[in-house]
Structures are given as C-alpha cells and as structure tokens.
Amino acid sequence: MSQNNALPKKFISSAKKCGFDTALMQAAGVPHFYAESNKILSFQKTAGLEMKAQSFKEGVKIKLIVKKGVKIKKPIFLCFGILKNQGKQIILPEIILEEKAEAKILAHCTFPIAEKITHRMETVMKLGKNSRLSYQEKHYHGENFGAEVLPNFKVLLERGSFFNNEFILDQGSVGKLKINLEMELKKEALVEITNKIVTRGEKDKVEIFDKVLLRGENSKSLIKSRAAAIGGGSVFLQGETVALAKGACGHIDCQEIVIGKKSIAKAIPIVEVCHPEARVTHEASVGKVNQKELETLMTRGLSEEEATDFIVKGVVR
Amino acid sequence: MALLKIKNLSVKSGENNKEILKNISLEIDEKSIHVLMGANGSGKSTLAYALMGISRFKVTGGSVIFLNKNITKLSIDQRAKMGMTLAFQEPAIFEGISVQDFLRAGNKKISRKKTEEILSLIGLEPKKFINRYVDQTLSGGERKRIELASVIALKPKLIILDEPDAGLDIIIYRELYGILENIKRETKASILLISHREEVGLIADRATFLRRGKTICSGPFRPVMRKYCQSLKRKEICLKTMPCLKNL
Ligand SMILES: Nc1ncnc2c1ncn2[C@@H]1O[C@H](COP(=O)(O)OP(=O)(O)OP(=O)(O)O)[C@@H](O)[C@H]1O
Numbered sequence: 001m002s003q004n005n006a007l008p009k010k011f012i013s014s015a016k017k018c019g020f021d022t023a024l025m026q027a028a029g030v031p032h033f034y035a036e037s038n039k040i041l042s043f044q045k046t047a048g049l050e051m052k053a054q055s056f057k058e059g060v061k062i063k064l065i066v067k068k069g070v071k072i073k074k075p076i077f078l079c080f081g082i083l084k085n086q087g088k089q090i091i092l093p094e095i096i097l098e099e100k101a102e103a104k105i106l107a108h109c110t111f112p113i114a115e116k117i118t119h120r121m122e123t124v125m126k127l128g129k130n131s132r133l134s135y136q137e138k139h140y141h142g143e144n145f146g147a148e149v150l151p152n153f154k155v156l157l158e159r160g161s162f163f164n165n166e167f168i169l170d171q172g173s174v175g176k177l178k179i180n181l182e183m184e185l186k187k188e189a190l191v192e193i194t195n196k197i198v199t200r201g202e203k204d205k206v207e208i209f210d211k212v213l214l215r216g217e218n219s220k221s222l223i224k225s226r227a228a229a230i231g232g233g234s235v236f237l238q239g240e241t242v243a244l245a246k247g248a249c250g251h252i253d254c255q256e257i258v259i260g261k262k263s264i265a266k267a268i269p270i271v272e273v274c275h276p277e278a279r280v281t282h283e284a285s286v287g288k289v290n291q292k293e294l295e296t297l298m299t300r301g302l303s304e305e306e307a308t309d310f311i312v313k314g315v316v317r
Numbered sequence: 318m319a320l321l322k323i324k325n326l327s328v329k330s331g332e333n334n335k336e337i338l339k340n341i342s343l344e345i346d347e348k349s350i351h352v353l354m355g356a357n358g359s360g361k362s363t364l365a366y367a368l369m370g371i372s373r374f375k376v377t378g379g380s381v382i383f384l385n386k387n388i389t390k391l392s393i394d395q396r397a398k399m400g401m402t403l404a405f406q407e408p409a410i411f412e413g414i415s416v417q418d419f420l421r422a423g424n425k426k427i428s429r430k431k432t433e434e435i436l437s438l439i440g441l442e443p444k445k446f447i448n449r450y451v452d453q454t455l456s457g458g459e460r461k462r463i464e465l466a467s468v469i470a471l472k473p474k475l476i477i478l479d480e481p482d483a484g485l486d487i488i489i490y491r492e493l494y495g496i497l498e499n500i501k502r503e504t505k506a507s508i509l510l511i512s513h514r515e516e517v518g519l520i521a522d523r524a525t526f527l528r529r530g531k532t533i534c535s536g537p538f539r540p541v542m543r544k545y546c547q548s549l550k551r552k553e554i555c556l557k558t559m560p561c562l563k564n565l
C-alpha cells in the first residue's frame with residue numbers, strides 16, 4: 001500500500017471537471033483515501049484522524065475516525081471510481097466523529113468512461129456529541145449513460161452535532177442513480193441535506209429517497225433538492241421528515257426544472273409530526289423555468305436557450 | 318434626434334384580449350430622461366413591456382421605431398442586442414447566481430474592475446456585494462440597485478426603468494435620482510423612467526402623461542407634470558413637496 005499521493009490522470013481530470021481543487025488533492029500531507037475498483041491507490045492520515053482500510057474481491061472497506069475534540073483543518077479527500085468502461089465496485093465507508101470533533105470531507109466518485117458499471121456504496125456515519133461534519137460528494141459518471149450508481153447512507157447524529165451533507169451530479173450523464181439516505185437526530189442536532197442533480201438524456205434516471213427522523217428535542221433539519229430534468233431524463237425526489245419530539249423542526253424544499261420533451265420530474269414530500277410542539281413544512285416547485293427570470297435575462301440580451309441554461313446552472317450550482 | 322419613436326401604438330393583453338393601450342404616441346430624445354406618469358392602472362408598465370417585446374402583450378396597431386429601425390416585431394433579446402433594456406418594477410431573484418455573474422450575463426467582456434465601478438456608481442460597496450448571490454438574502458433596495466447595475470453593465474442606449482423609486486425611503490430615492498443622472502452622464506443613455514413621484518422633476522427632461530391607456534400629453538417635463546397634478550387635484554401638494562416646481 002503506497003502512502004504517496006498519486007492520483008491517476010483520469011481521476012484528476014474528472015475531479016477538475018467537478019470543480020475540485022486538484023492541486024490540493026495531490027498536495028503532500030493532505031489527508032486522503034483514494035481507491036480504484038478494489039485497489040487502494042493511496043492514503044494519508046493526519047494527527048487525530050485514524051484510517052483503516054481493507055480491500056476485498058469487489059471493493060474496499062474503509063473506516064475513518066476523527067478523534068475526540070480534534071479539529072481537522074485541511075479537507076479530507078476521498079476518491080472512488082472505476083477507470084475502465086465496465087466493472088463493479090462496492091465501497092463500504094464508516095465515518096465516525098467522536099465528541100466535539102470537526103472535519104470536512106470532500107468526496108469524488110468517478111466513472112469517466114462508464115459503459116457498463118455498477119457502483120454500490122454503503123456508508124455509515126456517526127456524529128458524536130457536539131461534533132461537526134461537512135460532507136460533500138460530487139459524482140461524474142462519464143458521457144455514455146453507462147453507470148448504475150447506488151449510494152446508501154445511514155447517519156446517526158448525537159446530541160448537539162451538526163451535519164452538512166451535499167450530493168452533486170451536474171456534469172455529464174447520469175445513467176441510473178438511486179440514493180437512499182436515512183438520518184436520525186438526537187436532541188439539538190442539526191442537519192442540512194442538499195441534492196443537486198442534472199440529467200442529460202433519455203437514459204438518465206434519478207431516484208433519491210431522503211429520510212430524516214427528528215427524534216430529539218429541538219433537533220432541526222432541512223432537505224433541499226435542486227434538479228433539472230433535461231434531454232428526456234427523469235428525476236424522482238422523495239423527502240421525508242418525521243418529527244417526534246418537542247421543538248423538533250424540519251423543512252423540505254424541492255425545486256425541479258423540466259426542460260425538453262420526454263423529460264419528467266416528480267417530487268413527493270412526506271411530513272409526519274407526532275408531537276404537538278413540533279413542526280415540519282415543505283415547499284415544491286416543479287416545471288418550467290421561472291418566466292420572470294427568463295424575461296429578465298432576455299432583456300439583458302440572452303436568447304431563450306442561453307437564459308434557461310444560465311438559470312439552471314445557478315439553481316444546481 | 319429621437320432615439321425612440323412610438324407611433325399610434327395599441328396593445329392588448331395576450332391573456333384575455335383586453336385592450337390596454339390605445340394609440341400611444343411619444344418620442345424619446347437621445348441622452349435624455351423621459352418620465353412616464355399616470356395613475357395606477359393607466360398602462361405605464363404595459364407600455365414598458367410592449368416596448369421591450371414581452372410576449373404577454375400583443376401589439377395590435379402602430380409601431381415602435383428605435384435607432385430609425387422598426388422593431389415592432391423583434392424578440393426581447395433582439396431588442397436588447399440593439400441597445401434597449403428594461404429593469405422590472407419587482408426584480409426577479411436568481412438562486413445560485415453571484416452579483417458578478419449576473420452583471421456579466423449580458424456582457425461577457427466586461428472586466429471585474431468595470432463591474433466594481435458600476436457597483437460603486439449605484440452606491441453598493443463592491444467588495445461586500447460582488448460575491449453575494451442575487452437571491453432572497455438581498456434586501457429589496459439592494460436588489461433594485463443590482464438591477465440598475467445590471468442594465469448599466471450592458472452599455473445600453475435606452476434604459477426603461479419601471480418605478481425604481483417605489484418602496485424606497487425618502488433619502489434613498491433622492492440618492493437614486495443622483496444615480497440616474499450619473500448613469501445618463503456616464504453611459505450617455507436615455508432613460509424612460511416610470512415614476513409616481515413629483516420629485517423626478519429634479520432630473521427629468523421630458524415627460525408623458527398616460528390616462529386609461531391613452532396619451533394625454535407629452536413634451537417638456539413641467540407642463541406635463543402640471544397637467545398630471547391638475548388631473549389628480551394635487552397641485553398644492555406638488556408645490557409643497559417640490560419648491561422647484563413653483564413656476565409650473
Ligand atoms: N396581462 C393582463 N391581462 C389583463 N389586463 C391586464 C394585464 N396586465 C395589465 N392589465 C391591466 O391593464 C391596465 C394597465 O396596467 P399596468 O400594469 O400597465 O398599469 P400601471 O400604469 O403600470 O399601474 P401601476 O402604477 O399600478 O404600476 C390595468 O388595468 C391592468 O389591470
């Protein structure tokens with residue numbers, strides 16, 4: 001297992017496409033874990049960050065622990081992918097933040113020439129009391145609609161912890177994407193979940209199920225989804241929030257833009273409140289681009305297509 | 318020379334075919350501020366939208382001549398590319414779009430330095446605002462200023478402003494008129510300014526008074542304003558708030 005930070009070129013170019021700071025990703029001393037198929041390419045620990053990894057026939061298992069009270073200043077980079085046009089990968093990450101730990105994880109999943117690829121990810125996260133985690137996962141599935149990507153997340157937020165979770169797929173094709181996310185929040189825990197997805201063609205199919213359980217008093221959640229169904233692709237978003245305790249408070253905010261024939265967007269918010277002093281709200285807007293935004297940009301000289309493109313880029317940025 | 322000539326323009330709503338403007342005629346000079354006044358519902362915004370080619374409104378008669386060209390059938394963006402633009406009464410918000418990106422939307426070549434100068438011109442500190450998003454986190458007044466900045470960035474020849482002074486407090490709208498004069502001076506553009514305030518007299522060159530979708534009169538600001546005030550039976554109020562209009 002090498003410890004030097006060597007990312008294959010195809011990883012770098014796809015990370016660049018997705019807006020990563022690729023110089024930082026490759027810099028010496030930056031904590032990271034990079035794996036291709038079931039091969040561990042490189043990793044770097046840092047003070048207060050434990051890392052244990054193991055590869056198996058179809059993939060890689062990795063456990064990250066940020067120790068109690070440790071604040072990791074540099075972002076921790078994770079990179080997973082398959083660089084061939086076909087194959088299968090299973091990633092089993094376990095991410096633990098001990099009490100009062102703080103970290104920022106930037107994850108990249110890439111299948112740059114995917115034609116027949118399946119990638120499954122079973123992520124388990126535990127955020128200890130008063131810990132803070134920012135986790136951003138950006139995907140690139142190539143241009144050939146040939147990826148099937150199935151990430152699942154199970155997250156537990158202990159008392160007073162904060163989690164910012166962002167999933168972004170706005171470059172290239174999607175193929176098939178199905179995300180299942182379940183979170184449970186204890187007292188005063190806080191989560192912000194953001195999904196940003198753009199489809200490109202008829203073979204793109206997206207399904208996202210986000211479920212938040214507000215179990216503790218004064219726990220709070222926001223599920224924010226932004227999607228553009230373009231080129232005949234379909235996007236289905238289900239945000240579910242269940243509030244079980246006094247002062248629990250949740251909001252689901254879903255905006256989907258539909259562009260072009262055969263494109264389909266669908267949103268289902270589920271709100272369930274089991275305590276008289278809890279509250280969950282939702283808002284959704286599904287359909288064409290806002291007319292006034294369109295007209296404003298056209299008065300600035302943009303054609304209708306240019307204006308639409310500009311608006312979509314902003315919404316899913 | 319007239320920059321824009323409106324000849325006998327009639328406009329219907331695209332939704333219910335109701336006639337909103339009847340035989341409107343007026344001319345806007347080069348490098349001038351032309352005020353469009355009239356009571357609520359008189360058709361000011363409709364005229365602004367029709368001039369810009371916004372498709373909710375159908376032109377049923379007459380013509381719009383801009384830079385000696387008949388633009389009556391052109392699309393919004395074609396008109397904008399010729400040098401005409403409009404700032405809406407209630408500007409739209411754009412999620413995820415920074416002020417910098419918004420100012421560059423219609424003028425890709427504009428430098429960062431220039432966008433910062435424009436922000437200063439409209440009274441917003443560039444460093445504080447250039448990376449903000451044009452979304453609901455901006456106050457109403459800030460959003461209106463950014464709308465102005467965005468139309469200035471285009472270097473247009475004609476700027477249509479639909480009540481840029483509505484909803485601003487007294488100090489700010491006086492500052493706004495200063496800004497509009499600066500815009501006129503620095504961009505050498507003409508401004509068609511929709512406003513209900515008598516104080517626009519401080520900066521106006523000419524005016525047109527609309528009532529129930531018709532032009533009542535059009536010409537130098539003061540006589541038009543006088544007619545408008547008489548119609549509102551508000552002459553005394555005008556004179557009190559606007560000593561500079563005493564000679565009306
Ligand atoms: N799309 C529409 N369909 C039908 N009637 C309309 C439409 N838009 C405007 N109108 C009507 O046309 C008239 C003129 O409206 P307009 O918005 O141009 O007035 P305005 O002079 O700008 O008023 P304000 O000072 O309140 O802004 C009003 O009676 C309005 O109700």
Ligand SMILES: [Mg+2]
Nearest residue numbers: 361362363406
């Ligand atoms: Mg109006």
